[in-house]
Amino acid sequence: MEYFGPNGDMYLATKKLKRIAIVLKPQESPAEFEIHFKRPDADEIMIKTEKDAELPHNAAIFHSAKTLVESVRVNDNPKKKRLVEDYTHINDQISTNETAIQDTLAYVNLTADIDKAGTTEHLNQIKELTVSINKEKRRRDSVLAAMIAHDWVGKREELDDLLQSDIQIQTPSTSHEQLMAMYDKLKQKGDQVAVLQSKLQNQLSWVSAEDTSRDDTFQELEKLADQLKDELDVLSVLENQRQSVCVGFLRSNKGVHKMLVELL
Known part of the structure; x- marks a missing residue:
């Protein structure tokens, strides 16, 4: 799995399907981004807004908190x-x-x-x-x-x-x-x-x-x-x-x- 994004920012790329996921900057429209960023080895570019990109962060918080809760053992002996x-x-x-x-x-x-x-x-x-x-x-x-x-x-x-x-x-x-x-x-x-x-x-x-x-x-x-x-x-x-x-x-x-x- 490779990581790419605008101006060198890294995000997510799936080489098997030749689809690249990137994060769209607030000042750019999808059309503007496609003009400035193209990958010859990708058949399709998936454009995500910054709001869409919040999922991994929230998921990380959720799983970290869940793991922590399940690991706590206090007064249980x-x-x-x-x-x-x-x-x-x-x-x-x-x-x-x-x-x-x-x-x-x-x-x-x-x-x-x-x-x-x-x-x-x-x-x-x-x-x-x-x-x-x-x-x-x-x-x-x-x-x-x-x-x-x-x-x-x-x-x-x-x-x-x-x-x-x-x-x-x-x-x-x-x-x-x-x-x-x-x-x-x-x-x-x-x-x-x-x-x-x-x-x-x-x-x-x-x-x-x-x-x-x-x-x-x-x-x-x-x-x-x-x-x-x-x-x-x-x-x-x-x-x-x-x-x-x-x-x-x-x-x-x-x-x-x-x-x-x-x-x-």
Whole structure:
């Protein structure tokens, strides 16, 4: 397939049928163009106006947007979603119990001299809460290991290489609060992506790749697609940050690392 057009501009030529498609400039009439542009190897010249030439551009926008929409996968993994929910719930429970211990200790310090019986009871409650917290922390490590394992299924060697290659690099401090905040950001951004994806799907349902007279609609379609791409880029950055935090846990928490190895 060759490309030709007025004044050297390239468009479309089909050699098999010896027909040449060109774009007619606004200032030229078909007769004027045929005088100034002739091809000896073409039996027929097909003249298209600039309006006719919009089809490939609109079609490109349509297919690009359609491919983008179909490629987006956000919040569609039930197992991972359940693990994150379990992890969040356990963290909340641990935080609640730790706050209860602090409040109880503060109360004991104020009343120890005047309520010895009450002090003993409160100290027993603190012991029970401490046992519960330690148990929940072990369960949290187990869930965290399962979450990380979910990301690295079938990629054990790649993970080992990552941990080994960065062994000399000082690991930044990581915390469960930091990871929870990261998952919260990911959820919010995922929800925003889902909204844009839905809008883009709806916009696509109102047009087709063959439409040539709805420029405003295609401009809006292109705008939505660009917005979705931008949000997906941000989501990718957040996901990489989350993965870095998880790798940090593997370096700093031998228990989590051991459980992960068993899962992989």
